[in-house]
Amino acid sequence: MYVTDRRAVRTAARVLVLPAALAALATAAPRAAAHTDLDTASPAADSARAELPPRITLTFSDPMTQKYAKVAVTDPNGKSAATDEPEVSGKEVSLALDPTSPAGRYTVGYRVVSADGHPVSGSYSFTVEAASDSSAPSARETESEGAAVPRAAEEAAGETAADSTDGESSGGESSGGTVPVLIVVGALAAAVAAAVGAYVVRRRRARHGD
Known part of the structure; x- marks a missing residue:
């Protein structure tokens, strides 16, 4: 009777311990195999x-x-x-x-x-992403600035041409003023020469008449 009881205890222990061990392994296996992500x-x-x-x-x-x-x-x-x-x-x-x-x-x-x-x-x-630079000039501003340069050059050229025209006009007036003076002097010289010639002719005639 005693021997039979010992055999029954051993058999029961094996039946209980084996499933418990398997359950422990099944619980630990996923944890050990888990991968860090x-x-x-x-x-x-x-x-x-x-x-x-x-x-x-x-x-x-x-x-x-x-x-x-x-x-x-x-x-x-x-x-x-x-x-x-x-x-x-x-x-x-x-x-x-x-x-x-x-x-x-x-x-x-x-x-x-x-x-x-x-x-x-x-x-x-x-x-x-690249931030937009608000300080950079836009294409329209660049075109406006580019157009402003030729305009400034044209204005400067216009002022230079105007100054040149004014200088030429001044020179023309000066030249025109000199020409009438020369004409008057020439006319006076011609008148004097004619008077002298007439005087000489009259003197000769007077001598021949004597």
Whole structure:
């Protein structure tokens, strides 16, 4: 009777312990096989922004380790836009960016390791749109400024021509004033010569008459 009871206890233990162990393994297996993922990113993938944010922030499904957090952001020219090393705070990894970086397409690359040893890597891109420069002259203003230059040149040329015409007019009046004087002097000389000739003729006739 005693032996039979011991065998029954052992059989019951095996029946109870085996399912419990299998249940424990089934519960632990998904956790051990779970993969750390990138949950959210700011700026988001394929997004367009008016300006570059002061920092990029990546949020993962598990806490990260500072030692193995690697994040890089390259600008449209292929240069690094980061100003410091990545910072880890729980599940978040952030990286400060240079606000003077140019507009265009940015690429984010990351490789991090979670606290339980799972590595995570990937990349994505976002765009910073070029801001419109209100201080730059518009095409219409440029055309107006371009047209103003020929007008100014034409006005200057017109003033120069007017000054030249005035000078020529003054010179004509001076020349015209000199011509009448010469005519008067010539007429007087001719009159004097005629008078002298008439006097000489009369003197000769008078002599012949004597």
